[in-house]
Amino acid sequence: MKIAVIGWGSVGNAAILGLRPHHEVVGYDIDGRGFWEDVVHSEVALVCVQTDATADEDLDMSNIFQVSSRLADDNFRGLVIIKSTLRPGTMEELEVLHPNIRFVYMPEFLREKDAVEWFANPDRIVASGHTKNVDVAFDCFSWVPKETPRIRMKHLEAELGKLAHNAYIATKVTFTCEIERICHSKGANPIPVMETVWTDRRVSNPAHLTPGLGGFDGKCVPKDTLALATVDKDPDSLLKILHSRGSKGEVMKREGEKSRGEGSNGNSSAAGLFFICLCGVFYFLAMVGLVALSDGFFNEEEMVPPVHKIWDGGELPPAGSFIFFEDVHSSNTQTRTYSSTTCATDFGSDRESCHTQTWDVTYLVITVGSEQIYAEFEDLAWGVRECMLGTCDLLGMMESNGVFVVFDGR
Numbered sequence: 448m449k450i451a452v453i454g455w456g457s458v459g460n461a462a463i464l465g466l467r468p469h470h471e472v473v474g475y476d477i478d479g480r481g482f483w484e485d486v487v488h489s490e491v492a493l494v495c496v497q498t499d500a501t502a503d504e505d506l507d508m509s510n511i512f513q514v515s516s517r518l519a520d521d522n523f524r525g526l527v528i529i530k531s532t533l534r535p536g537t538m539e540e541l542e543v544l545h546p547n548i549r550f551v552y553m554p555e556f557l558r559e560k561d562a563v564e565w566f567a568n569p570d571r572i573v574a575s576g577h578t579k580n581v582d583v584a585f586d587c588f589s590w591v592p593k594e595t596p597r598i599r600m601k602h603l604e605a606e607l608g609k610l611a612h613n614a615y616i617a618t619k620v621t622f623t624c625e626i627e628r629i630c631h632s633k634g635a636n637p638i639p640v641m642e643t644v645w646t647d648r649r650v651s652n653p654a655h656l657t658p659g660l661g662g663f664d665g666k667c668v669p670k671d672t673l674a675l676a677t678v679d680k681d682p683d684s685l686l687k688i689l690h691s692r693g694s695k696g697e698v699m700k701r702e703g704e705k706s707r708g709e710g711s712n713g714n715s716s717a718a719g720l721f722f723i724c725l726c727g728v729f730y731f732l733a734m735v736g737l738v739a740l741s742d743g744f745f746n747e748e749e750m751v752p753p754v755h756k757i758w759d760g761g762e763l764p765p766a767g768s769f770i771f772f773e774d775v776h777s778s779n780t781q782t783r784t785y786s787s788t789t790c791a792t793d794f795g796s797d798r799e800s801c802h803t804q805t806w807d808v809t810y811l812v813i814t815v816g817s818e819q820i821y822a823e824f825e826d827l828a829w830g831v832r833e834c835m836l837g838t839c840d841l842l843g844m845m846e847s848n849g850v851f852v853v854f855d856g857r
């Protein structure tokens with residue numbers, strides 16, 4: 448297929464490089480790169496122009512409207528796939544303004560740092576528009592494995608979904624910052640506190656991201672959340688806002704409805720809802736521990752292990768340290784064989800018999816500055832993919848045998 452990429456910035460450049468092995472691709476930018484003539488004669492135009500924030504906290508759609516008008520004026524007959532992030536409602540406006548243009552919205556979720564890799568290997572492809580047009584848009588990405596979800600939805604849903612995804616990231620990060628702030632105000636180390644959160648299996652599944660289940664509820668989650676919010680002296684505390692917005696009672700009051708899932712006519716049984724609520728907003732599990740511990744505990748400085756938030760070269764931190772390595776790269780793996788011998792005495796014969804077990808552990812050899820460390824991953828395939836193809840950020844703990852046990856990576 449002949450594809451033209453309009454807007455040769457971060458996303459456009461990743462699109463050009465990601466699409467080129469599979470299609471005939473041309474790039475065009477208003478700054479002088481490429482030729483508009485090539486765009487007009489393409490089968491697909493992928494719009495990647497910037498949609499920056501405006502002074503009144505909206506998104507500036509002027510580049511999107513400008514490019515669309517230009518395509519319409521030149522009777523563009525191909526498919527226009529908008530990749531830029533949009534103000535909700537924009538796709539509908541475009542379809543009204545340019546009824547002869549076939550539009551699809553396909554928001555982009557790449558990470559700027561590894562833009563090409565993420566463009567070429569997306570976690571999912573979201574698209575909105577008429578079925579046949581979306582089929583063509585998906586065909587442009589036919590190299591993406593079949594297992595990768597292709598999700599069809601309405602324009603407004605795709606527009607909101609793109610914004611919601613970033614808002615969720617902002618919420619997670621804000622939550623972490625808030626917990627970090629509270630920990631520091633109490634003299635506690637935030638790393639083990641957050642480790643208490645991220646090691647929970649509910650953090651990495653969609654249970655608490657599923658809409659329609661109402662606010663959080665149960666015996667402990669509301670009271671403990673409120674208790675931690677009370678510990679927090681900041682009047683603008685995120686926790687206070689979460690509590691006043693997210694508890695089941697507040698959600699019901701706001702929506703002016705009876706409890707969803709309660710009684711006999713809901714799809715989910717009361718027991719099911721109770722379970723989900725008890726499982727709770729996963730974040731708050733960490734808070735239970737926090738509230739249960741007294742001020743005295745937090746004030747004991749020796750309880751706080753050494754933290755090297757970002758390793759900045761020089762001698763590696765000592766064993767037992769939590770470290771955050773940024774932008775590390777790996778070029779190979781190494782397998783080490785370990786053995787352990789257990790002996791038992793047979794009291795009848797008074798003889799000792801020993802049994803030796805051996806096992807292999809494969810590490811990713813990571814280069815950090817001038818040092819090489821051996822990173823142990825729970826999911827080695829992830830480490831190989833992320834750290835060998837590009838660079839990765841890793842959080843983990845140094846062990847005494849020089850091994851770095853990875854807790855989390857991105």
Ligand SMILES: NC(=O)c1ccc[n+]([C@@H]2O[C@H](COP(=O)([O-])OP(=O)(O)OC[C@H]3O[C@@H](n4cnc5c(N)ncnc54)[C@H](O)[C@@H]3O)[C@@H](O)[C@H]2O)c1
Pocket residue numbers: 453454455456457458459475476477478495496497498499510513514530531532533555556557558559
């Ligand atoms: N950068 C990211 O990590 C990222 C990730 C996902 C989505 N997005 C979204 O993708 C869009 C593009 O982001 P970006 O970071 O690539 O922007 P960018 O500023 O890096 O690049 C945009 C390019 O578009 C060009 N351009 C502007 N108007 C044009 C026009 N009328 N005709 C031709 N070219 C034009 C500009 O000259 C610029 O080179 C935005 O909506 C952004 O929100 C960005």
